[in-house]
Amino acid sequence: MSVDSFRDYLDSLxxxxxTRTVEQPVSxxxxxxxxTMLANLRDGPIPVFESxxxxxxxxxxxxxxxxxxxxxxxxxxxxxxxFSDGLSGRTYYDRVIDRLHTxxxxxxxxxxxxxxxxxxxxxxxxxxxxxxxxxxxEGDGGRYSNLHTIVAPDPDTEWGxxxxxxxxxxxxxxxxxxxLAGEQVPNRYYYDYEPRDEPMPxxxxxxxxxxxxxxxxxxxxxxxxxxxxxGGLKDAPVDLVECETSDLYVPATAELVLEGHxxxxxxxxxxxxxxxxxxxxxxxxxxxxxxxxxxxxRQEPRxxxxxxxxxxxxxxxSSSTLRVAAAGPDAxxxxxxxxxxxxxxxxxxxxSRTVWVISTxxxxxxYLHELANFIFTTWGMLHIDFFVFVDPDVDPLDPRAVLSAIxxxxxxxxxxxxxxVERMPKVPLNIYQTPDEKGSAxxxxxxxxxxxxxxxxxxxxxxxxxxxxxxxxxxxxERLVEAGLDPAQFDRLDEREGESR
Amino acid sequence: xxxxxxxxxxxxxxxxxxxxxxxxxxxxxVLAGEALRASGPALxxxxxxxxxxxxxxxxxxxxxxxxxxxxxSRLSLGLGLDPEATLxxxxxxxxxxxxxxxxxxxxxxxxxxxxxxxxxxxxxxPQGEHDTWPVMTLGIASVSTADGTHWAPIHGSVVxxxxxxxxxxxxLPSLVSxxxxxxxxxxxxxxxxxxxxxxxxxxxxxxxxxxxxxxxTVPLVPTNGGLVPSTTEVVVEATIADRQPDFRSDRREAWExxxxxxxxxxxxxxxLATDEPVVPVSPVGRPLADDLQLTGLTxxxxxxxxxxxxxxxxxxxxxxxxxxxxxxxxxxxxxxLYAGFEWQLANILFSFSSLFDTVVVVDEDxxxxxxxxxxxxxxxxxxxxxxxxxxxxxxPAATRPRxxxxxxxxxxxxxxxxxxxxxxxxxxxxxxxxxxxFPSVVRDTAQALWAEYDxx
Numbered sequence: 024m025s026v027d028s029f030r031d032y033l034d035s036l037x038x039x040x041x042t043r044t045v046e047q048p049v050s051x052x053x054x055x056x057x058x059t060m061l062a063n064l065r066d067g068p069i070p071v072f073e074s075x076x077x078x079x080x081x082x083x084x085x086x087x088x089x090x091x092x093x094x095x096x097x098x099x100x101x102x103x104x105x106f107s108d109g110l111s112g113r114t115y116y117d118r119v120i121d122r123l124h125t126x127x128x129x130x131x132x133x134x135x136x137x138x139x140x141x142x143x144x145x146x147x148x149x150x151x152x153x154x155x156x157x158x159x160x161e162g163d164g165g166r167y168s169n170l171h172t173i174v175a176p177d178p179d180t181e182w183g184x185x186x187x188x189x190x191x192x193x194x195x196x197x198x199x200x201x202x203l204a205g206e207q208v209p210n211r212y213y214y215d216y217e218p219r220d221e222p223m224p225x226x227x228x229x230x231x232x233x234x235x236x237x238x239x240x241x242x243x244x245x246x247x248x249x250x251x252x253x254g255g256l257k258d259a260p261v262d263l264v265e266c267e268t269s270d271l272y273v274p275a276t277a278e279l280v281l282e283g284h285x286x287x288x289x290x291x292x293x294x295x296x297x298x299x300x301x302x303x304x305x306x307x308x309x310x311x312x313x314x315x316x317x318x319x320x321r322q323e324p325r326x327x328x329x330x331x332x333x334x335x336x337x338x339x340x341s342s343s344t345l346r347v348a349a350a351g352p353d354a355x356x357x358x359x360x361x362x363x364x365x366x367x368x369x370x371x372x373x374x375s376r377t378v379w380v381i382s383t384x385x386x387x388x389x390y391l392h393e394l395a396n397f398i399f400t401t402w403g404m405l406h407i408d409f410f411v412f413v414d415p416d417v418d419p420l421d422p423r424a425v426l427s428a429i430x431x432x433x434x435x436x437x438x439x440x441x442x443x444v445e446r447m448p449k450v451p452l453n454i455y456q457t458p459d460e461k462g463s464a465x466x467x468x469x470x471x472x473x474x475x476x477x478x479x480x481x482x483x484x485x486x487x488x489x490x491x492x493x494x495x496x497x498x499x500x501e502r503l504v505e506a507g508l509d510p511a512q513f514d515r516l517d518e519r520e521g522e523s524r
Numbered sequence: 525x526x527x528x529x530x531x532x533x534x535x536x537x538x539x540x541x542x543x544x545x546x547x548x549x550x551x552x553x554v555l556a557g558e559a560l561r562a563s564g565p566a567l568x569x570x571x572x573x574x575x576x577x578x579x580x581x582x583x584x585x586x587x588x589x590x591x592x593x594x595x596x597s598r599l600s601l602g603l604g605l606d607p608e609a610t611l612x613x614x615x616x617x618x619x620x621x622x623x624x625x626x627x628x629x630x631x632x633x634x635x636x637x638x639x640x641x642x643x644x645x646x647x648x649x650p651q652g653e654h655d656t657w658p659v660m661t662l663g664i665a666s667v668s669t670a671d672g673t674h675w676a677p678i679h680g681s682v683v684x685x686x687x688x689x690x691x692x693x694x695x696l697p698s699l700v701s702x703x704x705x706x707x708x709x710x711x712x713x714x715x716x717x718x719x720x721x722x723x724x725x726x727x728x729x730x731x732x733x734x735x736x737x738x739x740x741t742v743p744l745v746p747t748n749g750g751l752v753p754s755t756t757e758v759v760v761e762a763t764i765a766d767r768q769p770d771f772r773s774d775r776r777e778a779w780e781x782x783x784x785x786x787x788x789x790x791x792x793x794x795x796l797a798t799d800e801p802v803v804p805v806s807p808v809g810r811p812l813a814d815d816l817q818l819t820g821l822t823x824x825x826x827x828x829x830x831x832x833x834x835x836x837x838x839x840x841x842x843x844x845x846x847x848x849x850x851x852x853x854x855x856x857x858x859x860x861l862y863a864g865f866e867w868q869l870a871n872i873l874f875s876f877s878s879l880f881d882t883v884v885v886v887d888e889d890x891x892x893x894x895x896x897x898x899x900x901x902x903x904x905x906x907x908x909x910x911x912x913x914x915x916x917x918x919x920p921a922a923t924r925p926r927x928x929x930x931x932x933x934x935x936x937x938x939x940x941x942x943x944x945x946x947x948x949x950x951x952x953x954x955x956x957x958x959x960x961x962f963p964s965v966v967r968d969t970a971q972a973l974w975a976e977y978d979x980x
Contacts, residue, residue: 044977160962332955337896371903374900408908423561424811429853435882476909495554499555502549503559508565512564
């Protein structure tokens with residue numbers, strides 16, 4: 024059975040020894056994130072900071088709670104979704120995909136039944152800075168909330184649009200939101216609300232239940248409801264409750280909800296920030312202002328945050344784990360729904376936003392170009408620069424197999440394809456453009472366009488030097504485990520049938 | 525110099541080797557391949573009815589996963605280095621085993637392998653799932669000429685009790701005539717097999733080992749073929765019966781992607797073995813196999829040495845031809861001396877090696893054991909249009925990749941994942957690291973806190 028709330032999720036982690044409570048007072052000013060970074064770097068337990076130095080608060084900070092184990096990043100989510108322990112990545116993807124095929128409509132609950140309404144503050148009682156929002160990296164533009172779900176209005180769905188955009192705190196009631204044009208919620212603000220000089224209601228949901236967090240990280244098509252997909256993923260309805268100051272609905276078991284509106288025509292500084300690329304991104308930009316009208320929360324709220332920048336290279340953090348554990352299965356579903364015969368679509372483990380690996384059949388000439396074009400012009404255009412296509416029998420969750428395919432099967436002469444040179448939009452968070460190229464455009468895209476490319480690392484139908492038969496490999500792995508080797512390292516011990524290399 | 529048996533014993537002492545008792549219902553090469561794929565320890569196959577086998581001893585942890593141990597720690601140990609030795613220390617040690625320009629004084633001692641066994645089949649070489657005959661891998665061929673002894677890698681099949689079909693670099697049989705004697709040494713010190721690979725990938729098989737650093741490192745003993753390490757576990761003395769047998773090997777060791785190789789038919793004259801022999805085996809053709817690692821590291825050592833003696837200075841920090849990419853990519857970390865230097869560097873490497881068509885250039889501060897950062901920087905620091913640079917399609921095809929085997933020319937690619945030296949420092953984004961992202965007082969507090977809670 025899936026967990027119903029963020030704190031149930033934390034309890035499940037505690038049961039398996041994956042959390043560690045830090046009782047000693049820790050400052051929100053870099054200390055909590057420094058400890059979290061150590062935990063991320065060392066693949067250690069998730070730190071729960073019970074006491075915040077210098078602040079009278081009942082709020083608990085939780086550092087990178089969604090980070091999965093380095094060898095099996097999906098493992099905590101698998102547990103949260105009620106799957107059996109020890110699933111391989113491929114089986115985890117299969118199970119999540121199954122659930123995404125059966126969306127379940129949410130259930131609206133009364134305010135009295137919504138834990139997130141235990142405390143309600145409006146008007147002069149709103150005090151954003153009474154919570155210990157962390158200052159995450161030295162050099163950041165300010166304190167951030169960066170692990171939350173934003174709920175925004177959507178004319179096509181009943182329950183609004185869910186997404187994720189980081190937020191820099193400014194004072195008791197104001198924050199700047201990183202709204203980058205090209206994504207659905209920012210587009211709606213820049214090209215709909217703001218031209219009409221109309222404030223856009225928004226709720227920032229902090230500490231939502233895991234399926235909500237997953238769904239906010241997915242590319243749910245317009246006209247479809249994230250709330251229903253979250254229910255499908257959970258295999259039970261997600262409870263929603265109406266906001267106090269708008270007609271938006273928010274997940275009822277959330278730890279903390281900030282209700283407010285984005286002011287039209289108004290900007291505040293945002294950034295720089297040590298971002299998911301693993302580098303400190305500048306320059307400081309002007310971004311839309313989020314004015315907080317109400318704060319509701321549970322008793323002793325748990326406030327999660329992500330130490331961005333630690334999810335590149337070998338490292339995992341919440342955002343890199345969400346890519347692999349949520350966005351990957353969703354993208355696989357999306358591509359299949361669009362008619363592409365895709366086996367799996369998986370973010371490249373070492374830089375999960377800019378490169379994706381897709382294992383796929385290639386039924387006709389030009390298919391890969393068509394597939395790449397579809398993705399780049401729909402959900403992949405701002406963040407993703409590269410796709411790597413591999414044969415269906417290459418496991419995209421196995422980075423060594425993918426690297427081998429690139430090295431041995433991608434001919435520099437014939438298999439690297441660019442979509443025109445520097446014709447595509449790009450978020451300004453990358454590091455290969457100069458600050459001048461990134462610019463500080465009002466709507467947050469790069470001043471300069473960029474290039475997109477794909478690599479055809481399929482074998483063109485040529486036979487690949489085979490290893491051993493799948494059954495022989497499985498017997499070998501069983502023998503090695505009997506001898507004392509770690510079973511988690513062996514892909515063939517999973518129940519999924521398959522013929523991956 | 526560490527004898528092979530002692531080396532294997534040492535790996536077990538370091539908990540980096542697991543013993544498996546026979547009989548084995550799964551082919552040894554499949555067990556060995558799966559252990560390597562899982563980044564597991566080296567394996568020893570204990571077999572009462574034949575020689576013991578050891579796999580993964582020249583390999584190491586997969587670079588794609590963060591490990592406490594250095595990925596090349598096993599070979600470092602085998603060559604007498606600290607297991608925590610840097611990659612550069614290992615590359616330099618490997619280079620020192622090769623031609624030295626002088627004549628090191630060899631040490632001669634008695635032969636450890638004294639027991640005789642007339643029938644090579646009695647040794648019980650393993651047979652893979654798809655092999656017709658039992659196979660021997662990771663051997664050294666030793667032949668003698670007027671100039672001295674010559675070593676090269678050898679592998680092959682046991683066709684009968686006194687007949688072997690083997691593959692060696694083409695340069696080796698050209699040194700001797702048909703009917704000449706040849707010795708196969710199995711279970712030699714890591715320094716010896718590394719030398720054989722180094723001489724092969726640098727196309728210096730014609731250099732006698734008496735002119736190589738290994739002669740001053742490894743005690744030697746004469747055989748009917750040529751000198752072999754005195755601690756060799758199994759010595760097979762043979763004559764070359766046929767220089768062009770009608771024979772196609774089931775397997776291809778990784779060094780065969782670097783140099784031309786050919787088949788020989790050998791008549792076995794004598795087999796010597798130690799009391800409890802143990803010999804290395806490689807799961808040839810499987811990911812991260814020992815022969816792949818030896819070829820990658822010796823090629824890297826040769827390239828590192830050449831590029832750092834090319835410009836009068838040594839700008840290259842390290843260089844890898846990773847087995848994880850099955851030798852199809854070269855990664856080099858370098859100081860980018862001036863704009864366009866990365867182009868020069870990539871093209872020099874293409875000139876010095878025909879293995880790969882792709883070179884990745886990363887900044888000098890990227891450590892080689894943090895390969896995860898390399899695998900991130902390729903996509904983060906290299907502009908998709910400007911930093912993926914393809915040559916005109918006039919280059920010969922590289923030998924390792926599977927594409928373009930029709931003799932047609934094609935392009936080469938280098939990926940410039942290093943900062944552009946023309947950029948001002950303010951353009952360069954600082955990395956998010958524990959050291960960069962927190963002042964020292966916060967780092968100290970965090971480390972103390974984490975040490976306390978992680979221990980609980």
